[in-house]
Amino acid sequence: MIELRDIANVRLGTRDLDGAERFGADILGLQPILRGEDRLYLRADWRHHSLSYFLGDPSESTVAFELKDWSALDAAQAELEAAAIPCGRGTSEEAADRFVHDFVWFIDPTGNRYEVVVRPFEANRPYHPNRPTGITGLGHVGMNTTDPKRDQEFWLTHFNARISDWIGPAPLMRINPRHHQIALFPTTKPGVQHINHQVESIDDLLKAAYFLQDKQVRIVFGPGRHATSGGYFLYFEGHDGFTFEYSTSDRMVIEGDGDYRPRQFAMENESFCLFGAKPDILEFRR
Numbered sequence: 001m002i003e004l005r006d007i008a009n010v011r012l013g014t015r016d017l018d019g020a021e022r023f024g025a026d027i028l029g030l031q032p033i034l035r036g037e038d039r040l041y042l043r044a045d046w047r048h049h050s051l052s053y054f055l056g057d058p059s060e061s062t063v064a065f066e067l068k069d070w071s072a073l074d075a076a077q078a079e080l081e082a083a084a085i086p087c088g089r090g091t092s093e094e095a096a097d098r099f100v101h102d103f104v105w106f107i108d109p110t111g112n113r114y115e116v117v118v119r120p121f122e123a124n125r126p127y128h129p130n131r132p133t134g135i136t137g138l139g140h141v142g143m144n145t146t147d148p149k150r151d152q153e154f155w156l157t158h159f160n161a162r163i164s165d166w167i168g169p170a171p172l173m174r175i176n177p178r179h180h181q182i183a184l185f186p187t188t189k190p191g192v193q194h195i196n197h198q199v200e201s202i203d204d205l206l207k208a209a210y211f212l213q214d215k216q217v218r219i220v221f222g223p224g225r226h227a228t229s230g231g232y233f234l235y236f237e238g239h240d241g242f243t244f245e246y247s248t249s250d251r252m253v254i255e256g257d258g259d260y261r262p263r264q265f266a267m268e269n270e271s272f273c274l275f276g277a278k279p280d281i282l283e284f285r286r
């Protein structure tokens, strides 16, 4: 069992780093902290970065999770190898590029690439966005799956993931008390389905909704409230067509609370939004 602590960062390929920087800083509201010829790092909280871009193919994106025990990376790699999961150790150059001490990459059965990292670098200085977004950090990712049952088993078998709820066949899973850090949405190919940052309050969400409208950014869902996590949300279209989300007040599931059971929600609009907002997101529609 590989014990994960939290989601660490998302790493996206792009052909247009200038566009990624404009979106990341001016629209999403992260702080660009490092820009090279083929790299861009954006900060959201106490971490060195929560989002990074490399010059390359947007379909070659990676999600990194921090291992709970910094000394357990060898054991994690051994477990992945024993299960014949495609995986490998990052080189020291690759670790430096990710601002982590060490990492192991692996591929899930759908073909999504992930990394487990140890000793990710701290920010050293406070996060200063260009505008007051209320962002408190990276929250979770939605990932594509070509077989939700198979991929759910993958996470439950090899990692400390637990189901918080399902919407239709899509599992929302947690590796710490916040309602979910990873959710799997059925589709036909691998990929990052959406990237969530948490914000402090519903005021931040509503301010963002007007800000995005003013900037002519396409809002694809919300403002609304999820029936599952209880979180208030807003989804919008980002650079390279990736979907980004802000949410706040996501429910906490207390570990060891034997009374909690994962709930099954129907695959219908009301499961995604209690208020009746309709998603313009393919994977959220049946």
Ligand SMILES: [Fe+2]
Binding pocket: 140, 142, 194, 196, 245
């Ligand atoms: Fe989400």
